[in-house]
Amino acid sequence: MGKGSKRKHQKKIDESIDSESETQTQGLTTLLDPPKPKKARKVVPDSDLCLVGPPIAPAEARQRWPHRYQSKNKVKKQAVTEASNDEENEVLQARNHYVEAIVDGCRYKLGDNAYVKAEDGNLDYIARIVEFFETVDQEPFFKAQWFYRAEDTVINKDNAHLIDKRRVFLSDIHDDNPLNCIISKVEIAEVAPDNDSAAKESRIPDSGLYYNMKYSLQHLTFKNIFTETSKKDNGTSSVVSSECGSNNTSSEVQRFDKSQKYLLDLYSGCGAMSTGLCMGSSLAGIKLVTKWAVDINSFACKSLQWNHPETKVRNEAAEDFLCLLKEWEKLCQKFSLLEPNKPSETVSSETGEEDDDDDDGQGCEEEKEQEQEKERQDDSGSEDSSEEFEVERLLDICFGDPNKAKKRGLYFKVLWKGYDKSYDTWEPIEGLSNCEERLKEFVSKGYKSNILPLPGSVYFICGGPPCQGVSGFNRFRNSNAPLEDVKNKQLVVYMDTIEHLKPRYVLTENVVDILKFAKGFLGRYAVGRLVSMNYQARMGMMAAGSYGVPQFRMRVFLWGSHPSERLPQYPLPTHEVFSRGGVPIEFEEIHVTYDKKDSCQLESALTLTDAISDLPQVNNDESRDQRNYGTTARTEFQKFIRLRRKDVINLTVDSRHAPSLGMLCDHQPLQLNPDDYDRVCHIPKKKGANFRDLPGVVVGENNRVEWDTTMDRVLLKSGKPLVPDYAMKFVKGRSTKPFGRLWMDEIVNTVVTRAEPHNQTVIHPSQNRVLTIRENARLQGFPDCYKLFGTIKERYIQVGNAVAVPVAIALGYSFGLACQNLCGDEPLMTLPFKFPNCLARSSQIEGGDSD
Structure with missing residues (x-):
């Protein structure tokens, strides 16, 4: 990733500042554009600056800065570390250290903040002085810890308007600069992020600058600066204030049940994300309950409601839901239910x-x-006929x-x-x-x-707002103004809902294209909205296959947390899956993975054999949506994925589930039309087989298919061609996907919402059909007891749009640790369990074999 916002040390220290040699910074403007070296300007004559007072005692200086006293040479190279945020870790060697300096008649102390001269036409940099020292060549230097403006961060200049112009962020980037680059002092107030507007304004100095968060390039993290005045108070809960002008009223109430925490699942689909989050939370000892779920797809809502009878499911558009929430708050105010001192009347038991x-x-x-x-x-028919x-x-x-x-x-x-x-x-x-x-x-x-x-009553909001405007299949994408595209407006609705409800935690999921399209504008916008609401934020990309399913499927996850809460970490992989591309080069450092230098013992990647080899054979025209297994589990994955509902963590069982207990549901393929079925029957049962193996097709230069001119075109019984024209033209004849057959030792790229084989590799390895709904569901990590509703096509859509369950479980566990203040400050953590073993309510369960 472009190492934006980072000052890079001069390679030639002895070149004069007057010649505008390179300074120690890389581009402060973007994380996508190639970094451009910054050039410092000499602003103070050497005669007007000096290090002041007696040097710090040598023993103390060597103890505090041992890396400065390792060589008599001017520069010593050291090993690059992740924490250093330096591509070259060249350390200036010191002769002495000082606590004060005078620049242009102004006295500076360690810890002071200062403007540092930038190139012509650019805003001056802002730095905290953390070190004064004299080099072995007797040159005065200072070490800067840089403040970033919003446009210097991942938020970027295109979304910087979301952030108060007076707000800056303290970075974790440190580097060395000649003393004569300092322009003037600047006062920067540290303000508690949950202060109301009046309290914040009273603390902002005449300079107009303030900060309340740190910014780190590691997973593009915005994190609180915890002080004595802003430490977490477990007994109270302050409302998140916003820079977007929202008014905090007395209607913002905290109604959290201590025995459980309420989750709102927006754009819920069939509920995979919230299901996994609740499962993972329970593994961390937290009872997270999906109290509300909203989706526009009625079939997905029915699936979620059947599997989670405890959830209040609403089948409506997210924008209508947000309008409803605002009207509901007004009604509660009208009937005096939101009085500031009125106790919560939430009815619930332990x-x-x-x-x-x-x-x-x-x-x-x-x-x-x-x-x-x-x-x-009692009342039916008892009234006389009337117009009223x-x-x-x-x-x-x-x-x-x-x-x-x-x-x-x-x-x-x-x-x-x-x-x-x-x-x-x-x-x-x-x-x-x-x-x-x-x-x-x-x-x-x-x-x-x-x-x-109501505002303040939701502990956690999760959702994957659809951004169809970024899809590569959309020929009319608006790259100049992505938010003006109606297909991207759900991201705005989602963020508006967060701003209205003010939850403690937020988790946003989306496709990787959100970081690819229009230089990542929408991903940057999402971060900017969270930070503007004073949420801490952190971004990561996770591959589903790295957590125990035979599917690569890379997705972006954005954490947000209230200022008084811990920011959740990203769980490191448990299974070894090699990247298949899909990671934008500009954002590759937010990929959640082990460092290549780290030694770790990962499980081998799962394959189709592990996931689906036990499922009974079905034909193209299978009509049963529920049947007996008739087989036994062959692998550990199958043993746990087949667990009965009562044996799966965090799933409730009631009378509606009785007819399906122990049964195999949704094991139906999309029925292909006679022509496509005939084509599938012609595809050889071998690894890598596809339409290129059919008669009449040859592969020419540059891996492009051509017609075999030595033979007539083969026809089907219907008279249509065996090899359709669209297969030959797909991706200009270079694709191997049309009518592609999977193989049992493979891991699929991603589960799709459409099961047609015309431009996808979805044919079963040994049967002449596409993968069934249940086979796809297993690749997504759904337990077999998770039943789906709707037409066959609708159920494929629900599965294809879902978040992979093991990824959601891993993130839920991370959340569970964070809300108990049990997580560390680093962005990554390791999981103590693996999928699908973690699905079992008890480790004593022997298996899920069914009759």
Whole structure:
């Protein structure tokens, strides 16, 4: 990665400053552009500067700076270390050290901050003076620890407007500079990151500069500077203040249940990310509960609800959900439920169970229907026919246009007195002006049961906002203004939701293209939004295969944490999987992996044999979505992935799950049409086989396919060609993916959302069909007991869009340590367990073989 924001020592120290020789910095402007050496300017004549006072005692100086007293030469080369952040670690050797210096008549002490002259046309640099010394050639130098402006960090100049211009960040970059580069003193206030606006303004000096975070190039980390005034207070919780102008009101309440922590899963899909996070948290001793989940796909919502009956699942667009949250807060304020000193009325037991009324207002109505129907029976048909209708009860709430009448707003689902559920309607709040008591009843009950999150009531938000505008398949990508593309607006909605709810922790997932497209603009924007809200932030890229599944699948994960919380680390790999590209060169240092110099014992990468060799054979036209296994587990992976639901950590079991217990679900392939099935049958059952092995195709120069001119084109029974034109033209004839057959000793690149074999390698190694939904689910780390709903195509989409479960488990464990203040300051940590063994509730479980 371009080592942005780093000053590099002059290779020729003895060249004069007047000749504008190289200084010790690399580019302070970007992490993507090639670094450009900075050039210091001589601003003070040598006669106007000097080191002041008696030198520090030699014994003390050698103890504090031993690396300065190792050679009589002017420069000594030392081994490069990761912590040094230097490409060349050339250390100036010292004759003496001092505690003060005078530059242009101004006295400087160790610890003072100063402006340092930059090249013409650039803003002057800002440094903290951490060392004064005289070289062996009797030249006065100082060691600087650099402050970065927002544009000097990963946030970049394009997103620097998100950050207060007066705010700077203390970096971990140190280097040596001639004393005559100092221009003037500057006062920089250290401000607690969770201060309110008035407290912050009172501390900012006349210079207008302040800081409350450190910035490190290691995983592009923004981290708190903990002081006595900003240490974590486990008994209280301050609200995250924002630089974007949001107003903190008394409605921001802390309603955390000490026995469990609430998670909101935005863009939840079928729930893989939140499922893994909760599993990993439980392994760390934390009860994390997915209290709310939101997704626009109704089939994904049904899958999540079936597997997590404890979750309030809402099938709606994220932007409508955010509008709803704002309206819900107003309603709670209206009925005086958010008084500053009012105690929390959250109803829960130590097991996290709520009373029977907690489901009122929930997006999914299936479990309430019987109760509602029973309540209606006494009143049904008892009223005389009339033009007036009476509201018996409000059932649900939403924001949007549920009646498809092109009238967006706040709506309530109404149960009409004397009518059954078939007459329930969505009514705008304006039409309920005469139903104040019913409205108050609904809001009060919903507040008690947490049907919707309020600011301060969410402990953790996770989500993968879709950014389809960055996809390489999108021919109309807007690289000049990515946020103006409607396909990228969900990232803004996601960040706006975080700003509204102010959770303690945030985890954002996205495709690697978010760092590739438009010089990583959207990834930088995400970091900038978090930092502007005073969240600590850290970025990493993780490959799913490195955590125990036979799939490479690289994804970006961005941590955010409240100023008073520990910033979670990234768990290091447990399995050895070699990179297949996909890591942007400019961001390769955020790849979560072991350093090449480190010795570590990793498990071997898993293959398709490990994951799917036990599954029963099925045909292209398999119609059963549930069946007996009829086989036994052959590998350790299969033993644990087949665990019964009751034996899997953090999964609940109730009556709805009974029909599926011990059964194999979703083992169905996408049924290919007769022509494609015929083509698949012609693909040889050998490693690396694809359409190039079919008659009529030859591979020419530059690995491009050509038609075999010595024979006629082979036709199918239907009369269509065996080798379609699109296969020959795909990627200009250089691709081997069309009708590609996988092999059992392989690891796949990534599980996809579409199972068509036209431009993908998705054919089963030994059977003439594509991989089934369940086979794909295993490659993503889903336990077999995790059942999916919807059409076959919809279930493929749910699996393909999911976060790999073992990656989410690893991140959940890291979160669990952080929220208990058990993690270190370094960005990486090791896991004490491996997937899928960690799925078992008990290490005593013998296996998951089923009949």
